[in-house]
Amino acid sequence: DVKVTQSSRYLVKRTGEKVFLECVQDMDHENMFWYRQDPGLGLRLIYFSYDVKMKEKGDIPEGYSVSREKKERFSLILESASTNQTSMYLCASSLMGQGADTQYFGPGTRLTVL
Amino acid sequence: LAKTTQPISMDSYEGQEVNITCSHNNIATNDYITWYQQFPSQGPRFIIQGYKTKVTNEVASLFIPADRKSSTLSLPRVSLSDTAVYYCLVGERSGGYQKVTFGTGTKLQVIP
Numbered sequence: 001d002v003k004v005t006q007s008s009r010y011l012v013k014r015t016g017e018k019v020f021l022e023c024v025q026d027m028d029h030e031n032m033f034w035y036r037q038d039p040g041l042g043l044r045l046i047y048f049s050y051d052v053k054m055k056e057k058g059d060i061p062e063g064y065s066v067s068r069e070k071k072e073r074f075s076l077i078l079e080s081a082s083t084n085q086t087s088m089y090l091c092a093s094s095l096m097g098q099g100a101d102t103q104y105f106g107p108g109t110r111l112t113v114l
Numbered sequence: 115l116a117k118t119t120q121p122i123s124m125d126s127y128e129g130q131e132v133n134i135t136c137s138h139n140n141i142a143t144n145d146y147i148t149w150y151q152q153f154p155s156q157g158p159r160f161i162i163q164g165y166k167t168k169v170t171n172e173v174a175s176l177f178i179p180a181d182r183k184s185s186t187l188s189l190p191r192v193s194l195s196d197t198a199v200y201y202c203l204v205g206e207r208s209g210g211y212q213k214v215t216f217g218t219g220t221k222l223q224v225i226p
Contacts, residue, residue, distance in 0.1 A: 004157075035216070042201075043158070043216035059215075090157050101205070102148070103214075105157025 003027070004106035006091050012112045019078040021109050023091030030096040032074035033058075033103065034066060036087040043090065049074055050096065081113045118202045123221040132189045134220050136202030139183050147178060147185045150201045152219070158201060162187070189222075197224045 007022035025032065033048040035058075045058030047066040055066050063085060067075045074093075078085055089109045094101040119137040126132045138147070146165050150158035162169055164176040164185070175188040189196055199221050205214035 040218065042218040045215075092157070101214075102160045102163065103150075103158075105159070108155070108157050110155075 004091055004093055004104050006089075006106040006109050008109050009107060010110050010112075012114065013078075013081050014114050015082055017078075017081050017113075019081045019111065019113075021076040021078075021089055021091075021111070023074045023076070023093075023106055024072055025074075025093040025104070026072065027093065027095070027104070028071065029093035029104075030071070031094040031101065032068065033092040033094075034064075034074065034076045035090045035092065036060070037090055037108075038087050046076065081111075083113050085111065086113045087111060117215070118204055118217055120200075120202050120217065120220045122218065123223070125223045125225055126192055127225050128193055129191050132192050132196070132222060132224075134187045134189075134200055134202075134222070135184055136187070137184045138202070138204045141182050141204050145182075145204045147176070147182075148203045148205065148214070149174070149176065149187045150203065150216075152199045152201065154198075158216070161200075192222075192224045194224050194226060196222065198222060 004025045013019050031050050034046045035043040037043045044060050046064050047058050049055045049068040052071050065077045091106040092103040094103045148163040149161045151161050152158040162174050162176045164178050166178050169176045177186045199219040201216050201219040203214040
């Protein structure tokens with residue numbers, strides 16, 4: 001079974017702090033994604049990466065950056081956390097293929113910025 | 115990206131068959147249709163995927179008409195544990211990545 005793990009289930013930070021959210025997958029997947037999920041808005045893609053050191057902006061990249069130094073690890077960085085970044089953050093990975101992709105999700109990190 | 119439209123919520127009694135329909139009028143030739151399930155405080159989980167006609171697995175069936183402008187997820191004899199949000203996605207390939215958009219999904223409440 002594919003396993004996607006996230007470093008924390010719950011996190012509380014203060015406004016202005018630098019925040020790191022870590023995601024690790026164990027299935028050698030090329031693609032990795034970061035989403036945020038807010039009530040009434042569904043899942044929105046922040047960034048994705050299709051290879052080591054490669055990244056692409058998703059639909060809402062503002063206020064975030066990412067890092068992918070190793071294939072199995074994809075980090076989301078909030079350079080200066082703000083209260084409007086309070087949300088559930090979900091990491092996913094998928095295998096690069098010719099047909100449709102299946103994304104495997106981690107359990108999520110619920111981040112609260114005070 | 116093809117936009118999807120699905121009901122915001124549905125209620126069903128235990129033991130009934132549940133059908134959730136998703137509209138995707140501008141689906142492209144190469145797009146696949148995928149459904150995910152999400153329980154509270156968990157990430158979404160893949161349920162089923164199809165391109166045309168009918169697909170069945172141990173969890174659900176997916177019916178896709180010939181014009182592919184809609185699809186129906188069918189859950190046989192639901193139980194309380196099927197209470198979740200169900201997302202319909204249509205994706206297109208962009209290089210090595212399939213671009214998809216998660217909407218707000220359909221919140222299914224199974225009633226005892």
